[in-house]
Amino acid sequence: MRLTAYTDYALRTLMYLASHRDRLVTISEIAEVHGISKNHLMKVVYQLGLTGMVETVRGRNGGLRLNREPADINIGEVVRHTETDFNMAECFDPSGNQCLYSPACALKDVLQSATAAYLDKLDRVTLASLTRRRPPKTTRAPIQVYPRAGKAPKVA
Incomplete structure (x- = not known):
């Protein structure tokens, strides 16, 4: 399955906001850092606002920030809100199913179980666990986001 x-973009936005809790962040900033379309990101942020995960602040000095604690943002919930469907094959949608094997096919059951396991795994992950800085002894580096094209990081 591919997201x-x-x-x-929704997950990147949430991770960026979780990493910058000390200030308001702009859509332009996130778009620039990740090299993604500002217009597309505006739609994503609007939807995240409707879910209550993100708060938008209007005005000259406005921006956005997390509206919930990172530990309270479940990644499975995010994926369910942003994906249009989880139909892994044609047979999942009865209105468009033309597969000859559907009446006795075991593959559909396997794919349904795989999708359920995938979502179950995501349900066990929070935004906090994705953005938590690791102790120095681990081989994993903490998340550091810099603008694209070799630009130096912005210093506040």
């Missing part, structure tokens, strides 16, 4: 760009 849509919409879901990818």
Whole structure:
């Protein structure tokens, strides 16, 4: 299964906001850092606002920030809100199913179980666990986001 760009951008936005809790962040900033379309990101942020995960602040000094604690943002919930469907094959949609094997096919059951396991795994992950800085002894580096094209990071 592959996530849509919409879901990818939603997850990146949430991770960026979680990493910048000390200030308001702009859509332009996120778009620039990740090299993605500002217009597309505006739609993503609007949807995240409707879910209550993100708060938008209007005005000259406005921007956006997390509206919930990272530990309270479940990644499975995010994916369910942003993906259009989880139909892994044609047979999942009865109105468009033309597969000859459907009446006795075991593959559909396997794919349904795989999708359920995938979502179950995502349900066990929070935004906090994705953005938590690791102790120095681990081989994993903490998340550091810099603008594209070798630009130096912005210093506040």
